[in-house]
Amino acid sequence: MSLEEQQPEAEIEAGKTRGDELAELLGDLVIGREEHLNAPGLVIRPDQVQDALFKLRDEAGFDHLSCVTAEEYEDRYESIYHLTKYDDRTDEVSVVVPTSKDDPVSQSAEPVFRTADWHEREAYDLVGIKYEGHPDLRRILLPETWQGHPLGLDYDQDRPQIATLREHANPLEQDHTGEQGNTMYINIGPHHPATHGVLHVETVVDGEQVVDLEPDIGYLHRCEEQMCQQGTYRHQIMPYPDRWDYISAGLLNEWAYARTAEDLADIEVPEYAQIIRTMSAELCRIASHMIALGTFALDVYGDFTAIFMYAMRDREIVQNILEDLTGQRMMFNYFRLGGVVWDLPEPREEFFEKIRDFLDDLPEALEEYHDMITSNEILQARTVGTGVLPPEVAKSYGATGPVARGSGIDYDLRRDDSYGYYDELDWDVVVEDGCDNFSRLLVRMREVEESAKIIQQCVDLLEDWPEDERNIQANVPRTLKPEEDTEIYRAVEGAKGELGIYIRADGTDKPGRFKIRSPCFSNLQTLPEMSEGEYIPDMIASLGSLDIVLGEVDR
């Protein structure tokens, strides 16, 4: 996708770029300019971050802080705020805030975008930039006792991290009653059947009601960014995206990396490969939503026997199809830069038949789900009107994916910043305006139908594709070395929302900085907003409806 296509037509005036316009708007606040591949970059003084962001948000309409990237250079630290709009995803701007090496203090963006809270905590934790005016600047992913900042340049990984065992005898704060005796502090997690993995929720309850709640993450921080920075572009990075959002959304994640790296290295993907990608990614989306559905029912009425098993049944079929295609059930490693690794399995008719069978049975299966879940009075009583997330709040937390669409925000990267083969196909973006747990569930269920529509069309296209034009991979050099200091931030619509990747090339065959913007990380931040004042079981339902996956939250 070239840069020219990214520019909205109305804003291209003679010789004046979008960057010039925004720089004009900010006036003296801008002290320098950069050019990123996806957006113009405006350099701002570290003590004027809030002024600049307020202006961009209120006057230029940049209401979505997609990601905050922090990195360390030889001579400075840098925080990059990747801004974009919910109404127009292709209109992007990067606000670059350099800080000095010996005193890396920068103004916090939290008053402007509340999502910056966690993003800046992560930047502090891993890179070591301090944010002035941040409400609660402490480590988020690593333990409190950690020494040093692991993504900083001078970090020595072989130096052992030591803490007394006594500190770990009981690492969590004990459950206890509040000072006046009418509230109680409880730990939910990190090992708890309803937290979808290893999430720890520090909860203060008054009777059955949640008074105060704070998600504590980092129990699955597997150093994904470090892993990717150690790998070469061409082959070594691709296996890792599978493991970010491991609920079978592997291909969607791989696409995020593929798209970013392909744009970075200017690789054109053959049309045939794009169709295969689109089809397989949508299969992954179905598999992922099936788990979301099954575990949500499990959370809401502890049903391990019916709906969970039904969802697993349908997932098994999808996994079988994907196994035929990729050779793996979960960690596909199927995409390559410039295409996919191999063509559809032979005999092709059998493979198409298998997908068609699945698609034919799907309406009936969905009917069954609707019978048992959405039209079930118990579930409706538990989910309608609980966990309310108003659209403005969702936007300020950077919520995306089904969480945003369940709050009536019409935002889907597949349409708004189209990639792959999506813009050639006929499908709709699903939006519900209930803003509650029920709407988020409905969005997922209806998205399964839309995905099925997309797969259907892809299968039709693939079936009729001329045999001598089945080009699955573009010509890609054996070693990719993008030019030094090229920076790019690109996102795709993952199963949970906007999955973005920032790469800075440093002239070698490995990325200089690899930052992952995980949709769940931002979505999970809305949990206190949805649950404070509600009952504990409603909090569990809200958590289930967010459909987080901790591998992606913690990375």
Place this chain on the structure above:
Amino acid sequence: MSSEQKPFVTDDSQVLTETRDARMAGADDRFNSKLREAFGSSPFILTKFDKFMNWVRGSSMFMLQFGIACCSIEMMHTYAIKHDLDRFAAGVPRASPRQADVIIVPGTIVSKFAPRMKRVYDQMPEPKFVVGMGSCTISGGPFQEGYNVIKGAEEVIPVDIHIPGCPPRPEALIYGIAKLQERIANGESSPVTVKPYELEQFGDLPRDEIVDKLAEQIDEDDLVMRYNWADSP
């Protein structure tokens, strides 16, 4: 990276010897029943009773519902229809560790989670068994080089069966569990203490910067835990 940091390597030759001895000696004290303690060791009927108890244990295993990472999805598939672990008398996931016999460790263990997992393991009643699922529980798997990753579940708790794979297929997990059942039914088992739980005497560490910083808060004979094992065996 440099050899100066070598002093952190623990001398575990003694542990390894004990491990081997215990393995060769057969059953360990996990299998001791109250009844056996009361009767002493000789009566014939108790040998038969022990065998019966072992068979019962192997044929009725309560698993802990314990999800960590990617492998837990395959674990869910193993419990669910099609693979249905319940056919092998091991399919009732219990939410509380106090009701479980077997803990499947399905995923990467990182510094923040290791002490919590140890705690969950400690809460399980004896006799208890551990299945390490996936490469991460063997060595850290694909994330072995991560600054935050514990290089295998055995650094934290003893593991009876390792199932390699990333993630292992449900069939592989079922095979591993069947193997574990076989071993339990035969009264074999790997020893409870495979490796001391990330412990060592504080006094053995060289007095470097971090140690100096923490030294004031720690007693001379206090124990320390290390998050990352750069020189981990």
